[in-house]
Amino acid sequence: MKRIFVLLLLLNIFLISACAPQVTYTEEFPYLPAYGNMVLEADEEDGEEEEENEENEQKEGEFSKRTYVVENAQVENLLTEYEQILHEDGWTTAYDGKPNMIEVQKDDHHVTIIAYQQNEVTKLDITGK
Numbered sequence: 001m002k003r004i005f006v007l008l009l010l011l012n013i014f015l016i017s018a019c020a021p022q023v024t025y026t027e028e029f030p031y032l033p034a035y036g037n038m039v040l041e042a043d044e045e046d047g048e049e050e051e052e053n054e055e056n057e058q059k060e061g062e063f064s065k066r067t068y069v070v071e072n073a074q075v076e077n078l079l080t081e082y083e084q085i086l087h088e089d090g091w092t093t094a095y096d097g098k099p100n101m102i103e104v105q106k107d108d109h110h111v112t113i114i115a116y117q118q119n120e121v122t123k124l125d126i127t128g129k
């Protein structure tokens with residue numbers, strides 16, 4: 001009977017850990033959780049120049065800005081849902097300007113997130129340090 005109880009307990013622990021949401025982080029801001037299906041907006045004109053700027057910004061500790069496209073998202077709900085993901089990762093909201101803007105912080109990181117619609121595409125401008 002004890003063996004069955006122990007097996008059921010281990011099975012429950014395994015199922016809970018397997019079903020727990022996995023947080024993925026953005027490549028450009030490795031400390032910032034990603035929102036579902038956000039993809040970095042490609043800017044073909046600034047390709048090499050953007051990479052050089054990114055390296056300089058990271059070295060100097062300056063703010064960097066990236067624009068992401070978010071498929072199948074409505075601006076009205078986007079920041080509320082993203083803020084929930086950030087809070088689960090330990091971020092706190094410093095300024096709440098929803099539905100279009102939030103500022104969040106965690107440790108030494110301060111990030112401003114602006115959501116907007118452009119040409120029927122939902123975008124996020126993220127500026128962070």
